[in-house]
Amino acid sequence: MAAIQINDVKKRYGSLQALGGVSFAIEEGEFFGLLGPNGAGKTTLISILAGLNRADSGSVSVMGYDVVKDYRQARRHLGVVPQELVFDPFFTVRETLRMQSGYFGLKNNDAWIDEVMHNLDLTNKADANMRALSGGMKRRVLVAQALVHKPPVIVLDEPTAGVDVELRQTLWKFIARLNREGHTVVLTTHYLEEAQALCNRIAMLRGGKVVALDTTSALIRRISGSQLEIRLAQGQLPESLKPLLAHAPTNGNTYALRISEYADVEPILATLRQEGALIEEMQLHQADLEDVFIEIMDGNK
Numbered sequence: 483m484a485a486i487q488i489n490d491v492k493k494r495y496g497s498l499q500a501l502g503g504v505s506f507a508i509e510e511g512e513f514f515g516l517l518g519p520n521g522a523g524k525t526t527l528i529s530i531l532a533g534l535n536r537a538d539s540g541s542v543s544v545m546g547y548d549v550v551k552d553y554r555q556a557r558r559h560l561g562v563v564p565q566e567l568v569f570d571p572f573f574t575v576r577e578t579l580r581m582q583s584g585y586f587g588l589k590n591n592d593a594w595i596d597e598v599m600h601n602l603d604l605t606n607k608a609d610a611n612m613r614a615l616s617g618g619m620k621r622r623v624l625v626a627q628a629l630v631h632k633p634p635v636i637v638l639d640e641p642t643a644g645v646d647v648e649l650r651q652t653l654w655k656f657i658a659r660l661n662r663e664g665h666t667v668v669l670t671t672h673y674l675e676e677a678q679a680l681c682n683r684i685a686m687l688r689g690g691k692v693v694a695l696d697t698t699s700a701l702i703r704r705i706s707g708s709q710l711e712i713r714l715a716q717g718q719l720p721e722s723l724k725p726l727l728a729h730a731p732t733n734g735n736t737y738a739l740r741i742s743e744y745a746d747v748e749p750i751l752a753t754l755r756q757e758g759a760l761i762e763e764m765q766l767h768q769a770d771l772e773d774v775f776i777e778i779m780d781g782n783k
């Protein structure tokens with residue numbers, strides 16, 4: 483069973499088609515990235531998932547529960563960290579988390595609340611009023627709130643926008659641990675380095691449509707490929723290798739050859755050897771997720 487199943491979801495705001503038929507599944511235990519430029523439809527999709535917004539057509543389920551028909555069950559299996567900070571300013575951190583537990587009918591949840599606060603470095607703010615917290619601290623509470631009912635599926639909508647390095651590290655350490663323990667994690671972020679480091683699979687949305695869906699490594703490999711940069715001390719690039727040139731040689735004897743996997747390197751080296759070319763320097767440039775993202779969003783691939 484998929485942790486999240488999205489079938490042909492459409493959503494319009496007036497004349498704007500925010501989601502134009504989105505379908506994909508996220509398997510249990512995945513660390514999944516949902517990427518796309520501003521306005522691509524990520525938040526709309528997440529709010530439909532969380533039952534805060536209704537799709538015009540199509541269906542979404544969380545751990546097999548339809549987010550409309552089985553709303554309560556779907557909601558119970560999901561923890562969403564929203565983009566916006568909304569709190570009751572008069573409660574303390576602990577009270578806020580106890581109340582959230584209450585929404586899910588959880589009593590005596592203090593041991594887990596303490597553990598979550600500890601892992602998010604919130605323990606010494608437990609009795610502080612929400613209004614007295616800094617923006618970064620409030621964001622930590624937002625994450626804690628989404629986790630009070632130990633949801634098997636955790637969705638984070640740009641959790642690190644404008645937060646400091648320390649919180650990012652604390653947050654990712656904890657979320658990565660929860661993922662190792664079996665929780666499914668879905669992340670939207672504009673920090674592509676973060677997505678590349680954390681997500682095992684990625685969907686890219688543009689204009690309300692899925693324009694790429696693959697494992698992170700396959701996206702990076704297949705779409706932009708890598709380049710083997712070679713500087714020759716002696717000889718020239720053999721004719722048979724010229725079709726691999728990524729661009730015209732920038733500097734006499736330096737060549738950038740396109741490769742799609744590491745195994746492509748060996749025959750290139752063998753050809754050079756056979757043709758009597760001597761390598762002075764060699765480097766492998768791995769394309770990163772940002773290259774891929776730009777290529778896809780520019781509509782090249």
Ligand SMILES: Nc1ncnc2c1ncn2[C@@H]1O[C@H](COP(=O)(O)OP(=O)(O)OP(=O)(O)O)[C@@H](O)[C@H]1O
Pocket residue numbers: 495498500518519520521522523524525526527
């Ligand atoms: N309540 C609404 N009423 C009208 N239009 C809306 C509403 N919510 C979102 N939109 C529009 O729908 C489109 C998708 O917005 P959405 O917030 O889902 O994008 P996003 O991918 O989350 O963007 P961002 O990266 O900026 O958060 C945008 O063009 C947005 O202006």
